[in-house]
Amino acid sequence: MKAVRFHxxxxxSVLRYEDVERPxxxxxxxxxxxxxxxxxxxxxxxxxxxxxxxxxxxxxHTPGLDVSGTVDALGEGVDTVTAxxxxxxxxxxxxxxxxxxxVIAPAGILAPAPASIPLPDAAALPVVGxxxxxxxxxxxxxxAGRRVLINGAGGAVGRYAVQLAKNAGAYxxxxxxxxxxxxxxxxxxxxxxxxxxxxAAVAEPVDVVLxxxxxxxxxxxxxxxxxRPGGVLVNTTVWMPAPGDEARDVRxxxxxxxxxxxxxxxxxxxxxxxxxxxxxxxxxxxxxxASVHADPAATSGKTVIVVA
Numbered sequence: 001m002k003a004v005r006f007h008x009x010x011x012x013s014v015l016r017y018e019d020v021e022r023p024x025x026x027x028x029x030x031x032x033x034x035x036x037x038x039x040x041x042x043x044x045x046x047x048x049x050x051x052x053x054x055x056x057x058x059x060x061h062t063p064g065l066d067v068s069g070t071v072d073a074l075g076e077g078v079d080t081v082t083a084x085x086x087x088x089x090x091x092x093x094x095x096x097x098x099x100x101x102x103v104i105a106p107a108g109i110l111a112p113a114p115a116s117i118p119l120p121d122a123a124a125l126p127v128v129g130x131x132x133x134x135x136x137x138x139x140x141x142x143x144a145g146r147r148v149l150i151n152g153a154g155g156a157v158g159r160y161a162v163q164l165a166k167n168a169g170a171y172x173x174x175x176x177x178x179x180x181x182x183x184x185x186x187x188x189x190x191x192x193x194x195x196x197x198x199x200a201a202v203a204e205p206v207d208v209v210l211x212x213x214x215x216x217x218x219x220x221x222x223x224x225x226x227x228r229p230g231g232v233l234v235n236t237t238v239w240m241p242a243p244g245d246e247a248r249d250v251r252x253x254x255x256x257x258x259x260x261x262x263x264x265x266x267x268x269x270x271x272x273x274x275x276x277x278x279x280x281x282x283x284x285x286x287x288x289x290a291s292v293h294a295d296p297a298a299t300s301g302k303t304v305i306v307v308a
Contacts, residue, residue, distance in 0.1 A: 003020045004287075028076075030105075034123070034141045034307040034308060035119040035122075046093075062100050069098075071110075089264070090127050109261050122303040123217075135157075135236065138236045148170045151169070154179070166186050166260065205228035205232065209223045209231075210236075229250065235252065281302055
């Protein structure tokens with residue numbers, strides 16, 4: 001089968017499109033015929049060697065944390081899926097990824113793929129969708145009536161976060177550049193951060209700040225001043241610890257997204273119900289994955305790597 005792998009850490013040129021042996025599922029695993037994977041910023045960081053501490057991988061390594069595809073073979077003891085099922089999943093970060101024609105996955109991480117969108121496009125959902133869900137509901141406990149500021153809402157996670165927060169009945173303030181305004185149109189307020197300082201634009205305190213942007217520590221700390229006592233800041237830029245304010249009982253939380261099949265199944269059901277929109281910025285063949293890793297704009301939208 002064909003796969004993209006890197007045999008050494010480095011820039012995108014280390015990615016090779018090559019022949020590898022088709023994997024065989026073990027106990028509790030399934031083999032998936034991959035329809036698509038997608039590009040996440042962490043894929044580039046792993047390839048470059050920046051994540052060797054928290055996410056150690058074995059070289060040669062196949063990237064691709066998201067997967068959509070069809071169950072092709074079952075390992076011993078698997079009874080939660082059957083051959084032919086269309087599935088999606090967030091693969092283990094230290095394991096072999098889905099930038100290949102076939103990939104092995106633990107059966108327990110898989111969820112039914114949404115039926116209302118093309119199967120390759122469903123690869124745009126797992127990692128970013130789970131990041132948005134866990135930030136809003138596992139950590140920030142967003143409920144109806146809460147005021148939520150989503151900083152950096154124009155990216156792939158932000159697009160889902162705006163929709164999910166609005167679906168929950170929250171009042172949403174989104175910061176985004178003009179080029180991303182359509183992606184955050186569902187928000188109650190949109191702040192153009194290219195012309196306006198966020199701290200000056202938010203007139204009333206918020207209950208939650210979700211930071212998705214790679215801003216400076218000083219700007220991140222300034223966002224805490226917008227949060228009312230008892231509120232929370234959830235930060236996804238985990239190389240920079242989330243600040244809080246103990247005197248006002250404002251908590252700072254660093255989010256490390258985790259695979260969760262039940263949450264992913266719920267997100268897929270929201271897609272099929274028309275309550276969550278999956279946006280794909282570009283679709284690129286597997287053989288051209290290196291060009292996606294080399295594109296600085298690849299993380300501003302969701303790029304799907306089409307395999308089958």
